Structure formats: C-alpha cells, structure tokens
Amino acid sequence: MRYSLLSLVSHALGGNRDWKPAWRDAAPQPRYDVIVIGGGGHGLATAYYLARDYGIANVAVLERGWIGGGNVGRNTTIVRSNYLLPGNIPLYELSMQLWEGLERDINYNAMVSQRGVLNLYHSDGQRDAYARRGNAMRLHGIDAELLDREGVRRLYPFLNFDQARFPIQGGLLQRRGGTVRHDAVAWGYARAASDRGVDIVQNCAVTGFLREGDRITGVETTRGTIRAKKVAMAVAGHSSEVAAMAGLRLPIESHVLQAFVSEGLKPIIPGVITFGAGHFYISQSDKGGLVFGGDIDGYNSYAQRGNLPVVEDVCEGGMALMPAIGRARLLRSWGGIMDMSMDGSPIIDRTPLDGLYLNAGWCYGGFKATPGSGAVFAHLLAREEPHPAATALTLDRFAQGRVIDEKGQGAQPNLH
Amino acid sequence: MRIPCPYCGPRDSSEFAYLGDAAPRRPADGDAAAMATYVYLRDNPAGPMEELWYHAYGCRAWLVVRRDTRDHAVTGARLAAGREASA
Ligand SMILES: Cc1cc2nc3c(=O)[nH]c(=O)nc-3n(C[C@H](O)[C@H](O)[C@H](O)COP(=O)(O)OP(=O)(O)OC[C@H]3O[C@@H](n4cnc5c(N)ncnc54)[C@H](O)[C@@H]3O)c2cc1C
Ligand SMILES: [Zn+2]
Numbered sequence: 001m002r003y004s005l006l007s008l009v010s011h012a013l014g015g016n017r018d019w020k021p022a023w024r025d026a027a028p029q030p031r032y033d034v035i036v037i038g039g040g041g042h043g044l045a046t047a048y049y050l051a052r053d054y055g056i057a058n059v060a061v062l063e064r065g066w067i068g069g070g071n072v073g074r075n076t077t078i079v080r081s082n083y084l085l086p087g088n089i090p091l092y093e094l095s096m097q098l099w100e101g102l103e104r105d106i107n108y109n110a111m112v113s114q115r116g117v118l119n120l121y122h123s124d125g126q127r128d129a130y131a132r133r134g135n136a137m138r139l140h141g142i143d144a145e146l147l148d149r150e151g152v153r154r155l156y157p158f159l160n161f162d163q164a165r166f167p168i169q170g171g172l173l174q175r176r177g178g179t180v181r182h183d184a185v186a187w188g189y190a191r192a193a194s195d196r197g198v199d200i201v202q203n204c205a206v207t208g209f210l211r212e213g214d215r216i217t218g219v220e221t222t223r224g225t226i227r228a229k230k231v232a233m234a235v236a237g238h239s240s241e242v243a244a245m246a247g248l249r250l251p252i253e254s255h256v257l258q259a260f261v262s263e264g265l266k267p268i269i270p271g272v273i274t275f276g277a278g279h280f281y282i283s284q285s286d287k288g289g290l291v292f293g294g295d296i297d298g299y300n301s302y303a304q305r306g307n308l309p310v311v312e313d314v315c316e317g318g319m320a321l322m323p324a325i326g327r328a329r330l331l332r333s334w335g336g337i338m339d340m341s342m343d344g345s346p347i348i349d350r351t352p353l354d355g356l357y358l359n360a361g362w363c364y365g366g367f368k369a370t371p372g373s374g375a376v377f378a379h380l381l382a383r384e385e386p387h388p389a390a391t392a393l394t395l396d397r398f399a400q401g402r403v404i405d406e407k408g409q410g411a412q413p414n415l416h
Numbered sequence: 417m418r419i420p421c422p423y424c425g426p427r428d429s430s431e432f433a434y435l436g437d438a439a440p441r442r443p444a445d446g447d448a449a450a451m452a453t454y455v456y457l458r459d460n461p462a463g464p465m466e467e468l469w470y471h472a473y474g475c476r477a478w479l480v481v482r483r484d485t486r487d488h489a490v491t492g493a494r495l496a497a498g499r500e501a502s503a
Binding site: 240241244249250251252253254298299300301302303307309342398399411412413414 | 417428429430434435436437448449452453455456457458459460461462465467483485486487488
C-alpha cells in the first residue's frame with residue numbers, strides 16, 4: 001500500500017486500527033536467484049536495488065536476528081560525503097545523491113535531514129588538511145565550505161572558542177550532510193524490497209555454505225538448506241565469522257563502537273558538529289536527545305558493549321567542545337560490532353569462490369553509505385563487474401599495495 | 417577491563433596500547449604473498465584470543481594477553497619477550 005496524506009488521514013479517522021504490516025515476514029523457499037546474508041541496511045538496500053534496477057526479485061535476505069537489530073539501528077545517524085581519496089569519494093557521493101531522493105523513491109519517511117556537517121579545526125596544520133579535503137571534494141563536484149572562526153561562531157555561538165589547549169580556528173562545512181533516522185532506513189528498504197517480491201527471512205542464521213568444488217551453491221541455515229545461484233555477504237561486524245565458513249580469511253578485525261544519548265532537551269544543536277582535537281561528534285535528534293559518540297574502544301570485540309574508559313573519553317571531548325553539555329544527563333549508551341578493515345575503507349568485490357560476493361569493511365562509517373553500497377553491490381551481483389563508483393574497493397588491493405587509507409595509519413584497524 | 421601484568425600486577429586496560437592478534441609471525445623476506453598475508457589477513461575469532469598489549473603507562477613491556485572477544489574476560493598475561501622460545 002502507498003503511504004500518502006490521504007492514507008494517513010483515512011487511517012487516523014479509523015482510529016489507526018487497520019494499518020497492515022509494512023513488509024512480509026517470509027518463510028524461506030528452497031531456492032533463489034540471489035541470497036543476501038544479513039538484514040542490515042546494506043543487505044536490505046542490496047535486495048531492493050537488485051529488484052528495482054536489474055529485475056532480479058527472486059531474492060532472499062537472511063537475517064539471523066531481526067532486521068534493524070545490527071549496526072543499522074545502532075549508529076549515530078550521521079551522513080556525509082566529505083572524503084579525501086579518489087577510491088572513496090565517488091561511492092559516498094553516489095550515496096549522498098541517493099539519500100536526497102530516497103524518501104520519494106521508496107515512499108517512506110526516513111527523516112533525511114540535510115542539516116549540515118561541520119568538522120572543526122584547531123590548528124594551522126589541521127586547517128590546511130581540511131582545505132585540502134574540501135578542495136578534493138569540490139574537484140569531484142561535492143559541496144564544501146571552509147569557515148573561519150567567525151563563520152563557525154555565526155552558526156554555533158555556544159561552542160568553547162577560547163579553550164586554552166584547543167581553540168576553535170574554523171571548520172569544514174558540508175551543508176548537504178546531515179542525519180537520517182536509522183531504523184526507518186531498515187524498515188523503508190525492507191518494505192520497498194518486499195513490495196517488489198523479495199523475501200525477508202528473520203531468525204535465520206547462516207551456519208555454513210554449500211559448495212561444489214570452488215563454487216558456492218547455497219547456504220545452510222538454522223531454518224534449513226537454501227540454494228542460490230549467487231550468495232552475497234553483507235554481515236558487517238560478522239564478516240570474518242561468515243567468511244570463515246567458506247574457508248576465507250579477511251583483512252578485517254571486529255571492534256566495538258559505543259554511542260550515547262542524553263535526556264530530551266529543547267532544540268540547541270541545529271546541525272552535526274565534530275570536534276577536531278579529539279574524536280567527538282554530536283547532533284540532536286528530533287526527539288530532543290543529544291546523540292553523540294567518539295572513538296572505538298580499540299580492541300577486538302564481539303561483545304556489543306564497550307567499557308568505561310571510552311565513556312569518560314567521549315564525555316571529556318564533549319565538555320571540551322561545548323561545556324554546556326555538562327548540564328545534561330546521559331540517558332543511555334550502547335555498542336555495536338563493526339568490521340574494521342586494514343585500511344579503513346570498505347570492500348565490495350567477488351571472492352576467490354565463484355558465486356560468493358563480499359560487502360564488508362565499513363568500519364564506523366557505513367551508515368552513510370547504505371544506499372550507495374546497496375546500489376553498487378546490486379550492480380556487481382547482476383552485471384558481474386564493479387559499478388563505476390566502486391572500482392577501487394577490491395579485495396586484492398591489500399596484496400597489491402593499492403590500499404585506500406584516508407587516515408594514513410597503515411594496517412592497524414584500531415587507528416582508522 | 418584489567419590486565420594482569422607480570423611486573424605490575426592487575427592494571428586498568430587504559431594504561432595499555434593494543435596491537436592485535438599475537439598469532440601472525442613475520443615471514444622471511446622475499447615472499448610477497450606470505451608478507452601480504454602476515455600484514456593484512458586475520459582470523460578475527462569470536463572467542464578466546466591471544467593478543468599483544470604494550471604497558472605504555474607502566475613497565476613498558478610487551479605482553480601476550482589471553483582474552484575472550486565475546487565478553488572481554490581476561491584470563492592471563494605473560495611477557496612477549498622470549499615467546500618464540502616458549503611457543
Ligand atoms: C555505535 C555506532 C555508531 C555509528 N555511527 C555511524 C554514523 O554516524 N554514520 C555512519 O555512516 N556510520 C555509523 N556507524 C557504522 C554503521 O552503522 C555500519 O557501518 C553499517 O550500519 C553496517 O552495515 P549494515 O547496516 O548492513 O550492518 P548491520 O545492521 O550490522 O547488518 C548486518 C546484519 O547481519 C546479520 N548477520 C550476522 N551474521 C549473520 C549470519 N551468520 N546469518 C545471518 N545474518 C547474520 C546481523 O544480525 C546484522 O543484522 C556506526 C556504528 C556503530 C556501532
Ligand atoms: Zn607492567
């Protein structure tokens with residue numbers, strides 16, 4: 001059913017009793033053209049674009065828990081396309097453009113809000129680095145503005161400009177960046193894919209692969225054996241685990257990242273702000289909670305919860321940036337398990353096994369990439385060649401020395 | 417998370433720097449494929465794992481710490497120096 005003002009009003013008049021479920025909770029069929037493992041944002045978007053762009057709708061998304069229970073429902077909802085390196089920029093900008101048209105396309109309110117993302121700089125060196133990044137963005141046709149101190153002050157007068165150690169000198173602003181309601185992205189893609197015939201199968205964990213020689217021909221799951229011509233992995237923090245079932249080792253470590261929400265407050269922060277002298281980013285949800293986060297905990301983890309030193313570190317970042325935050329109480333915090341890759345950039349590629357495809361290594365920045373990742377992964381699955389926006393994101397780039405290392409940290413995942 | 421340093425006793429993990437899996441061993445020079453495997457590929461297990469931690473704000477020793485990645489329980493630590501001999 002199409003959502004519209006009319007449907008809203010007529011359901012409201014009927015007491016909102018007769019809304020239908022937004023998508024079909026399907027039982028698994030014995031075979032499909034494509035199986036997507038993982039019902040997070042990337043898996044659901046992949047299934048949707050397979051159906052929409054390539055007419056491949058005999059597709060199942062297999063999710064071991066419930067859709068939206070992974071990182072897609074755990075992130076701090078920031079979207080932007082302010083990358084530096086040519087291997088990354090086209091994908092994140094494709095994604096940004098898809099966000100801009102997403103709600104009309106899938107007829108679902110994902111609360112896409114282009115409220116601007118501002119990265120602050122606190123030293124001359126950092127200003128130069130941001131100027132370079134802004135120039136790289138503009139050369140790719142992406143909006144970027146370098147603000148001086150007064151420019152920042154006009155937007156956010158309440159920041160701590162004269163902090164003795166890290167005075168704010170200015171910032172790099174991407175006005176088209178912003179936030180998107182994360183759960184709605186999972187539900188919206190699920191509904192749009194389901195409408196086009198995709199089966200979304202929950203409580204269905206993949207436990208092994210069916211193999212004929214070097215070809216993958218399906219999966220074993222907790223709900224039985226399912227065959228498919230192609231199997232696509234989009235399991236985020238569990239990529240190594242699932243790849244190991246096919247005998248593959250990946251250039252990935254799983255790490256935990258925490259997120260925090262304050263009690264609901266009146267509107268104070270109109271956009272997204274990141275502190276450049278530590279790692280701290282903050283925005284305010286439409287419900288009023290301040291949503292913020294910082295560094296990953298820094299050690300391998302599958303625990304989906306972090307430790308207190310990072311809580312302290314994140315709160316210190318917040319206090320350094322905007323001391324007023326000290327008046328607010330922290331309401332809740334949680335963790336998610338991310339696939340930190342060896343160069344900090346994602347992998348969207350075939351694998352050494354025929355019929356098995358990989359979408360992984362999104363680190364802590366994969367939410368913004370959800371639409372683009374789905375679109376280019378669907379292209380790879382349907383066309384057997386990389387999408388023009390994702391030609392550099394190969395699995396063999398590590399062995400070949402073609403890493404895409406935005407931070408220049410080398411093969412040390414906890415530093416990306 | 418506390419790490420039982422053989423020199424300093426149980427200390428908060430924030431005193432340590434993390435390197436990662438202790439299993440990979442540097443191959444002989446000249447074998448590019450083995451070197452790429454060593455530098456980039458990891459088992460990344462969900463479960464017990466031996467990893468290298470550096471006691472930066474303590475005795476500055478490198479340790480091999482045994483820790484479960486599913487619940488962060490630390491079950492032991494020994495000096496990394498001389499581990500080739502004991503392994
Ligand atoms: C705290 C936090 C904050 C973040 N903030 C941001 C941000 O502000 N901006 C941004 O761009 N990114 C952010 N990220 C990163 C982003 O959330 C992830 O990169 C992205 O969501 C990963 O893709 P996904 O949505 O498909 O993952 P997920 O939602 O994790 O989907 C993977 C799914 O695979 C399933 N799965 C795993 N194993 C199996 C199996 N064997 N069988 C079947 N299913 C399986 C899981 O249950 C899971 O549902 C953040 C992440 C975290 C944890
Ligand atoms: Zn010590």
